[in-house]
Amino acid sequence: MELSDLEMAHLKRLARLELSREETAALQKDLSDILGYFDQLRGLDTGGVEELVRPITTVDVFREDVIRLSLPHEKAMSLAVEAQEGFFRVPRTVEEA
Amino acid sequence: MFEAVIGLEIHLALRTGSKMFCGCAAESLGLLPNVNTCPVCLGLPGSLPVVNREAIEKALRFSLALNCQVPEVTQFHRKHYYYPDAPKNYQISQFDRPVGEHGFVELEAGRRIGVTRCHVEEDAGRSVHPPYAPYSLVDLNRAGAPLIEMVTEPDLRTPEEAREFLVKIRAIAQALDVSDASPEAGKMRADVNVSIRLPGEALGTKVEVKNLNSFKSVQNALAFEIKRQTDLLESGRSVLQETRGWNEGGQRTYSMRSKEETADYRYFPDPDLPPMRVAEKWLETVRAATPELPDAKRERYRELGLRAFDAGLIAFDVELATFFDRAVRVYEGEAQLLANWLNGDVAGHLNANDLALSRSKLSPENLASLLTLVDEGAISGKTAKDVLPLVIDGGDPKTIVEERGLKQITDLGAIEALVDAVIAANPAVVERVKENPKVINVLLGQVMKESRGKAKPDAVRELLNEKLG
Ligand SMILES: [Zn+2]
Numbered sequence: 143m144e145l146s147d148l149e150m151a152h153l154k155r156l157a158r159l160e161l162s163r164e165e166t167a168a169l170q171k172d173l174s175d176i177l178g179y180f181d182q183l184r185g186l187d188t189g190g191v192e193e194l195v196r197p198i199t200t201v202d203v204f205r206e207d208v209i210r211l212s213l214p215h216e217k218a219m220s221l222a223v224e225a226q227e228g229f230f231r232v233p234r235t236v237e238e239a
Numbered sequence: 240m241f242e243a244v245i246g247l248e249i250h251l252a253l254r255t256g257s258k259m260f261c262g263c264a265a266e267s268l269g270l271l272p273n274v275n276t277c278p279v280c281l282g283l284p285g286s287l288p289v290v291n292r293e294a295i296e297k298a299l300r301f302s303l304a305l306n307c308q309v310p311e312v313t314q315f316h317r318k319h320y321y322y323p324d325a326p327k328n329y330q331i332s333q334f335d336r337p338v339g340e341h342g343f344v345e346l347e348a349g350r351r352i353g354v355t356r357c358h359v360e361e362d363a364g365r366s367v368h369p370p371y372a373p374y375s376l377v378d379l380n381r382a383g384a385p386l387i388e389m390v391t392e393p394d395l396r397t398p399e400e401a402r403e404f405l406v407k408i409r410a411i412a413q414a415l416d417v418s419d420a421s422p423e424a425g426k427m428r429a430d431v432n433v434s435i436r437l438p439g440e441a442l443g444t445k446v447e448v449k450n451l452n453s454f455k456s457v458q459n460a461l462a463f464e465i466k467r468q469t470d471l472l473e474s475g476r477s478v479l480q481e482t483r484g485w486n487e488g489g490q491r492t493y494s495m496r497s498k499e500e501t502a503d504y505r506y507f508p509d510p511d512l513p514p515m516r517v518a519e520k521w522l523e524t525v526r527a528a529t530p531e532l533p534d535a536k537r538e539r540y541r542e543l544g545l546r547a548f549d550a551g552l553i554a555f556d557v558e559l560a561t562f563f564d565r566a567v568r569v570y571e572g573e574a575q576l577l578a579n580w581l582n583g584d585v586a587g588h589l590n591a592n593d594l595a596l597s598r599s600k601l602s603p604e605n606l607a608s609l610l611t612l613v614d615e616g617a618i619s620g621k622t623a624k625d626v627l628p629l630v631i632d633g634g635d636p637k638t639i640v641e642e643r644g645l646k647q648i649t650d651l652g653a654i655e656a657l658v659d660a661v662i663a664a665n666p667a668v669v670e671r672v673k674e675n676p677k678v679i680n681v682l683l684g685q686v687m688k689e690s691r692g693k694a695k696p697d698a699v700r701e702l703l704n705e706k707l708g
Pocket residue numbers: 258261262263275276277278279280281383
């Protein structure tokens with residue numbers, strides 16, 4: 143299964159990845175190989191096999207509804223690339239009305 | 240004549256203490272930005288979300304109340320998109336196994352509106368866009384707060400029906416203690432899908448309207464959109480499939496013209512969150528903990544003798560219903576009288592003072608006691624209305640009536656003395672009564688004034704008629 147250039151461009155866009163021509167070509171080949179592997183799996187008769195979403199069998203992990211201390215504000219903001227007035231500052235996301 | 244085809248997508252903030260997947264407080268109203276965050280809701284690498292059991296339980300309660308089928312296993316998916324208010328670059332939501340599917344809600348007229356699904360998800364943060372600045376500001380206090388999203392089938396036909404549906408959903412969510420469901424406080428948000436068609440024909444092109452934050456705007460936006468689409472089709476043009484916003488000031492929808500590509504969310508089961516089995520035993524606990532639903536309440540109020548209008552008004556307002564239930568327990572008079580006062584004078588006074596019933600000092604016991612004083616003839620209805628503001632401020636009716644000497648004069652001898660005195664003092668009026676019996680009201684008013692409103696008007700009228708008739 144060969145990943146097309148168009149699909150590759152779409153994936154790069156979805157993942158917000160900026161890749162050089164060489165990197166793109168290498169990744170395109172790797173992803174195509176992986177898809178080829180899945181094609182191989184698709185050829186198997188899995189009619190009687192139950193769907194396995196996760197490789198672990200754990201179920202029902204819950205926490206009780208208890209409020210715990212949040213991070214101190216300075217600590218949360220210490221990760222910010224840009225901050226202002228206690229907010230995270232990001233490139234503008236809407237146009238001026 | 241075109242008919243509208245309307246579907247709703249409703250988000251309700253779940254009422255829990257902590258967020259959906261971490262221990263930060265779910266409520267952040269009035270807090271400074273970014274004080275309610277932790278590695279989980281900030282989406283820091285290596286953090287592990289853990290499901291808040293209470294949120295799932297409340298979502299199950301809500302789903303069952305909407306007659307949904309609940310799957311044996313429910314699970315979370317990741318929904319991927321990039322936006323600064325979603326710090327993980329995905330939202331934890333549900334996809335193929337939501338907490339509820341294939342439910343319905345019945346409208347007043349008996350029509351069933353299909354509920355496609357109810358699922359649990361985490362809320363996003365809040366963005367602020369200062370005017371003319373080249374940046375936006377992000378507050379992640381709300382990020383990770385628990386939400387229910389419910390989607391209806393396109394079964395609604397008019398803006399009024401859509402509003403009725405929303406009112407009902409709010410009443411159910413409040414009665415079940417699932418959500419505050421207050422659009423004003425941002426605890427209930429609705430998007431609408433609307434198209435028009437000739438009855439019996441295939442569905443028309445649908446338009447989505449977003450950013451509706453009151454029931455009134457939902458109704459108005461739908462009315463506007465139906466008219467706009469009708470005008471387009473009638474003038475031979477066509478409806479464009481798009482997302483539109485609602486301009487509250489201009490009362491019109493506008494094209495959002497987003498360069499939005501077809502959404503490609505790349506859903507997959509969240510590997511951090513194991514599936515949850517909804518065993519019958521758990522559902523039994525949920526059912527047992529489900530309080531009376533608004534429809535059942537209204538039915539019960541009708542049986543108490545309430546008029547349909549009052550029964551509905553009280554049953555669909557959880558605050559009012561709780562108050563009414565307590566008052567009815569101690570009040571021995573007609574339940575309808577209680578409803579009259581609650582929906583009339585009490586509501587009027589509270590509205591005029593912009594006060595919520597729960598925030599006022601009016602107790603159900605005191606309201607019942609005020610009405611009982613009227614029923615026993617101790618005070619007139621007029622006096623009861625006069626002292627109501629004091630009772631709403633927390634005063635005890637009996638004490639107020641006692642201290643202010645407002646008790647009705649029921650002693651006939653005392654009333655007769657007053658009547659005699661007024662007759663003696665107004666010979667000219669008495670003359671006129673002979674020509675026009677209605678003039679007796681002048682004397683009645685005089686007696687009432689002399690008694691400072693405390694004489695029983697019926698008794699006074701009877702005595703006057705007796706003496707002058
Ligand atoms: Zn947190």
